[in-house]
Amino acid sequence: SNAIGVLFATKADGTLWGWGNNGTGRLGLNDTTTRSSPAQVGSGTDWTTGDSTKIATNLSAGAINASGELFKMGENQNGELGLNDRTWRSSPTQIPGTWKSTDVEHFTAGGIKTNGTLWTWGQNYYGMAGQNNTTNRSSPVQVGTDTTWSQFHWGEETAIAVKTNGTLWAWGRNDGSAAGNLGLNDQVQRSSPTQVGTDTT
Numbered sequence: 001s002n003a004i005g006v007l008f009a010t011k012a013d014g015t016l017w018g019w020g021n022n023g024t025g026r027l028g029l030n031d032t033t034t035r036s037s038p039a040q041v042g043s044g045t046d047w048t049t050g051d052s053t054k055i056a057t058n059l060s061a062g063a064i065n066a067s068g069e070l071f072k073m074g075e076n077q078n079g080e081l082g083l084n085d086r087t088w089r090s091s092p093t094q095i096p097g098t099w100k101s102t103d104v105e106h107f108t109a110g111g112i113k114t115n116g117t118l119w120t121w122g123q124n125y126y127g128m129a130g131q132n133n134t135t136n137r138s139s140p141v142q143v144g145t146d147t148t149w150s151q152f153h154w155g156e157e158t159a160i161a162v163k164t165n166g167t168l169w170a171w172g173r174n175d176g177s178a179a180g181n182l183g184l185n186d187q188v189q190r191s192s193p194t195q196v197g198t199d200t201t
Contacts, residue, residue, distance in 0.1 A: 005020045005021035006018065006019070006020035006021050006022070006026060006027065006057050006061070007019055007020050008041075008055045008057055008061065008063065009038070009055075010047045010048065010055070013045055014044070014045040014046050014047050014066070015040055015044070015045055015047065016040065016041040016042065016044065016047040016055075016063060017038040017039065017040055017041065018035070018038070018039060018041050018061075019035040019036065019037055019038045019039060020034065020035065021034050022034045022035060024059050024060065024074040024075040024088065025073060025074055025075075025088055025089060025090025025091075026057060026058075026059065026060055026061040026073055026074030026075065027039065027041065027061070027073070027090075028041045028042065028061065028063075028071070028073040028074075028089075028090065028091055028092040029041060029090065029091075030090050030091045031090055032090060041063075041092065042092060044065060046065045046066040046067060047063060047064075047065050047066070048064060048065060048066050054100075054101065054102070056102050056103045056104045056109075057074075057104060058104045058105060058106055059074055059075040059080075059104075059106055059107070060072060060073065060074030060075050060076065060080050060081055060104055060109065061073055061074050061104065062102040062103075062104060062109065062111070063092070063102075064099050064100070064101070064102060064111075067098075068097075068098035068099050068100065068114050069094055069098070069099070070094065070095045070097065070099040070102055070111060071092035071093060071094050071095070072089065072092070072093055072094075072095055072109070073089045073090060073091060073092050073093065074088065074089065074090075075088055075107075076088045076089065077107070078107040078108070078122045078123035078136055078138075079121060079122050079123075079136060079137060079138025079139070080104065080107050080108055080109045080121065080122030080123065081093065081095075081109070081138075082095045082109060082121040082122070082138070082139055082140050083095065083138070083139070084138050084139045085138060086138060095140065097113050097119075097140070098113060098114045098115075099111050099112070099113050099114065100112050100113065100114045101151070101152060103152060103153050103154050104154065105122075105128070105154035105155075105156075105157065106123075107122050107123035108120065108121070108122035108123045108124065108128055108129060108154065108157075109121055109122050110129075110140075110143075110152055110154070110159065111140075111152065112149045112150070112151075112152050115147055116146070116147040116148050116149055116150070116164070117142055117143075117146070117147055117149065118130075118142065118143040118144070118146070118149040118152055118161060119140040119141060119142050119143065120137070120140070120141060120143055120159070121137045121138065121139055121140045121141060122136065122137065122138075123136055124136050124137065124191075125157070126157045126158075126172050126173035126178075126189055126191075127171060127172055127173075127189055127190060127191025127192075128154070128157050128158055128159050128171065128172030128173060128191075129141065129143075129159075129191075130143040130144070130159060130171050130172075130191065130192055130193050131143065131191065131192075132191050132192045133191060134191060143193065144192075144193065146163070148163045148164045148165065149161055149162075149163055149164075150162050150163060150164045155172075155178070155181055156173065156177065156178045156181060157172055157173035157178055158170060158171070158172035158173050158174070158178055158181045158182060159171050159172050159193075161193065165200055166199070166200035166201050167195055167198075167199070167200055168183075168195065168196040168197065168199065169193040169194060169195055169196065170182040170183060170184065170190070170193070170194060170196050171190040171191060171192055171193050171194055172189065172190065172191075173189055174186070174187050174188055174189050174190065175187045175188075175189060182194070182196070183196045183197075184196060
């Protein structure tokens with residue numbers, strides 16, 4: 001996974017490696033030193049291989065191991081690490097729960113737990129946290145009550161997700177530089193998941 005000059009990868013032995021711009025400490029190496037060669041993150045050998053949704057990075061980063069444990073590191077000025085504070089972390093710090101996927105936007109993060117629930121946290125200026133408001137959150141907050149989310153990704157201050165029944169949902173910013181990003185035939189922002197079309201495929 002890569003974003004803004006940082007890369008993460010897992011080896012076949014289950015170790016996690018990162019390199020690139022580390023100004024926010026998002027490589028999880030307990031410093032803010034930029035690396036031009038892969039450096040091992042921690043000593044774990046159970047990082048999941050072959051699934052790009054299990055490692056996500058932007059100004060902060062998140063990675064999920066084979067046990068479903070989510071670890072976050074990097075910038076945290078809007079609570080995007082989900083640790084109930086705004087303290088930046090340069091070492092991986094675990095968020096409670098058992099997770100199957102994660103994604104990060106500049107100042108917002110989210111993920112799907114193994115029980116199919118969707119959670120978001122961090123900056124919420126455009127309602128992209130899907131909470132029917134624009135309140136920032138520094139801890140994970142569940143999006144609705146559904147347990148049928150299968151995929152989740154951030155766009156430009158927007159969110160898009162798919163349910164297990166194949167329906168597509170979007171919310172967040174839909175004007176300005178993100179005009180029409182939600183695919184809802186308008187430029188109206190949404191602060192709650194809104195179904196895109198009627199397709200189930």
